Amino acid sequence: MKIALPNEQAVIQDALRILNQTMAPSQVIVLISRWWSDGGDYLQQRDELFADETVESLVEKIQTFEQDNNSAQRPNLM
Known part of the structure; x- marks a missing residue:
């Protein structure tokens, strides 16, 4: 099984964006x-x-997480 890992810098930028959206700037600074x-x-x-x-158990958890998030983000058209 081949796993594509995201770019580390992109992950850090996404995390900082999320933190900035959900926390006060002072809290973000303390955390960083x-x-x-x-x-x-x-x-x-x-x-x-x-x-x-194991790698396999982590892959399974990641895939489940991504599926759950993708289905939660899709609008219910019916």
Whole structure:
């Protein structure tokens, strides 16, 4: 199975756009400063977040999420 991953910069831009639409600017700044100053161990965080996951299980969750979002965004014409 081949998975197309989105461009990282595009994902960051989308996330910032969403944050700006749903949060006060001061909240966005606090969040971004926390992310940049975290200095945590990314590999450890990744292992904890995805401890029970496989590529296949993540693909399935992503596809389900995208299908749910696509159907929720489509207008009901009937």
